[in-house]
Amino acid sequence: MSAVDIVRGLYAITDPALTPGDTLLPACETALSAGLRLLQYRNKTAPAATRLHEARTLVALCARFNATLLINDDPQLARDSGAAGVHIGQQDGGVPRARALLGPDALIGVTCHGDINLAQHAIAEGADYVAFGRFFPSHTKPQAPAAPLSVLEQARTLGVPVVAIGGVNPDNAPELLAAGADAVAVIHGVFGQPDIAAAVRRFLSLPC
Structure with missing residues (x-):
């Protein structure tokens, strides 16, 4: 499947x-x-062996459900675990490095904050999708700079x-989906x- 088929909805x-x-x-x-059907493994604190074990186990789990697993920030872990690809930030080595490590078929996404220019650069380097945010107060990154809704329209x-x-x-x-998010x-x-299952079903019921 292409990135358009995979990166949609929840x-x-x-x-x-x-x-x-x-x-x-x-x-x-x-x-x-x-x-x-789209899951990212994000763990910046566990030992390398734990992260590799968890990532490999999630790859197998996702395969059972015909779902896609991406790895946060670590192209090497994505390669070692057999994940479908990686999501990288602006300080994680860039798309060319990740592509060289993971190959032409890997799915690579890039964090672009609220900057359309960063997104254009990432795409020029071969990113398969781009991510913008944060749009609302965040539990995970409360100090992250806010992104304007207009960047989704652009x-x-x-x-x-x-x-x-x-x-x-x-x-x-x-509101985000209507503005242009896939x-x-x-x-x-x-x-x-x-109730994780109920939360997932509620998101999946939204039009996208």
């Missing part, structure tokens, strides 16, 4: 503070069972899928909820 991201230790896999399986012409992130919940997600990336809105 894009859930794990967080070790919300699903610590042995709770990660059951939480992800619950989300996938409810219909989630991004409609970029020719790759556009992801909106930052404080997204089912009540404000329609997908909404959600951490707390899925894995911080008492």
Whole structure:
């Protein structure tokens, strides 16, 4: 499948503070069972061996549900685990390095904050999708600079899928989708909820 087919609707991201230790896999399986089809593994604190084990296990879990797993910030981990690709920030080595490591078929996304110029540069280097945010107050990155809704409207012409992130919940997600986002990336809105399956289903019921 192409990035257009994969990066749409709900894009859930794990967080070790919300699903610590042995709770990660059951939480992800619950989300996938409810219909989630795009998942990002994000863990910046665990030992390398733990991260590799968890990533490989999630690759296998996603395969059971015909879902896609991406890795946050670490192209080498994406390669070692067999994930479908990586999501990188502005300080993570750039798209050419990730592409050289992961190959032509890997899915590579780039954080572009609120800057359309960063997105254009990422796409010129070969990014498959771009992400903007934060748009609302964020549990995960409360100090992140706010992005204007207008950047999503500008991004409609970029020719790759556009992801909106930052404080997204089912009540404000329609505003982002209407402005031009193809997908909404959600951490707390899925894995911080008492009923993960219900949270996923609510997001999936939104028009996109």
